[in-house]
Amino acid sequence: MSMIRVALPLILLTSLLTGCADLQKTDWPKCAAVGGVAGAGLGAIQNATYAGWGVLIGGSVAAAYCWVHGDGDEDGDGVRDSRDKCPGTPKGVSVDANGCPPVVVPATETAPVEQVVVVKEEVIIINDVYFKFDSAQLTAADKQKLDLISTRLKREAPSAQLRVSGHTDSVGTDKYNKTLSQKRATSVTNYLVSSGIPRSSFVAVVGEGESRPVADNKTAEGRALNRRVEIKINR
Numbered sequence: 001m002s003m004i005r006v007a008l009p010l011i012l013l014t015s016l017l018t019g020c021a022d023l024q025k026t027d028w029p030k031c032a033a034v035g036g037v038a039g040a041g042l043g044a045i046q047n048a049t050y051a052g053w054g055v056l057i058g059g060s061v062a063a064a065y066c067w068v069h070g071d072g073d074e075d076g077d078g079v080r081d082s083r084d085k086c087p088g089t090p091k092g093v094s095v096d097a098n099g100c101p102p103v104v105v106p107a108t109e110t111a112p113v114e115q116v117v118v119v120k121e122e123v124i125i126i127n128d129v130y131f132k133f134d135s136a137q138l139t140a141a142d143k144q145k146l147d148l149i150s151t152r153l154k155r156e157a158p159s160a161q162l163r164v165s166g167h168t169d170s171v172g173t174d175k176y177n178k179t180l181s182q183k184r185a186t187s188v189t190n191y192l193v194s195s196g197i198p199r200s201s202f203v204a205v206v207g208e209g210e211s212r213p214v215a216d217n218k219t220a221e222g223r224a225l226n227r228r229v230e231i232k233i234n235r
Contacts, residue, residue, distance in 0.1 A: 075099075120235050124149060127228035129188070136183035138191060146188065149231070150195040162197070163204040163232040164189050169223035170210045182207025188229050 073080055077089045077099055084099035093101050126149070129142040138146070153162070166185030168177040185205050193199045215222035 122233045122235075124231040124233065125228055126188070126231065127225055129229060136180065136187040138187055143191065146191050147195060150192050150197060153192070153197055153231075153233075157233050157235055159235075160201065161203045161234040162201050163234070164202060164206070165204075165230045165232070166207045167212055167214075167226060167228050167230065168210050169226040170213070170217040171223065174209055174211075178207050178209030178211075180207070181209050185229055188231075 073084070075084070075087055075089045076091060077084070077093070077095045079095060079097070079099035081087065083097075086095065086098065086100035089095055089099060089101065096102055126145070129138070129145055153160070164185045166181030166183070166188075168181045170177075172180075182205075185207055189202050189205045193202070210217075210226070213222075213226045214228070215225035217223050217226060
């Protein structure tokens with residue numbers, strides 16, 4: 001019977017401490033409570049008067065053992081320290097099974113692609129090129145305006161097809177106006193070619209005379225709008 005009294009407390013104490021070793025450090029109050037109950041039982045086995053001392057000693061030993069040998073979680077990430085390969089993880093950061101934040105592969109930064117809207121067809125109306133009176137000869141002011149148009153064509157439509165048409169008001173005969181409008185369309189075309197626009201870009205150069213008015217020929221303002229040259233761009 002004396003062997004049982006000696007062996008049984010040792011077996012119970014070993015089982016208790018082994019169980020505590022599988023807990024976390026922060027579970028020491030549980031270990032202390034269980035140790036106290038077990039200590040009371042161990043003390044009672046020896047002598048009923050030892051039960052109180054068993055509570056104190058069993059609880060203290062179990063709590064200390066749990067704190068020293070328990071598997072803690074110092075950074076509170078849910079992964080015990082014995083398996084935590086990334087200790088000290090900031091609170092609130094999600095971690096994997098090893099206690100490490102997942103590796104985030106940054107997305108490849110690409111420059112936004114600007115959507116360029118290309119207008120397939122466009123008409124440039126030149127109604128502020130006045131020529132000399134009853135002539136197709138360009139003035140210095142006319143050439144300055146055409147220089148701006150030439151720069152734009154070379155930049156925006158280097159491979160476009162260009163159709164040039166000349167137009168007049170209704171003053172004079174239709175035949176005369178048609179011939180004059182043809183000369184003026186040709187004069188504009190020749191100047192643009194001299195400024196660097198390939199002649200092959202011009203697929204048509206025609207004189208429309210007074211056949212396509214855009215305003216009322218009964219007023220001076222309307223007639224001024226009808227005296228124009230148009231450049232149709234097909235990209």
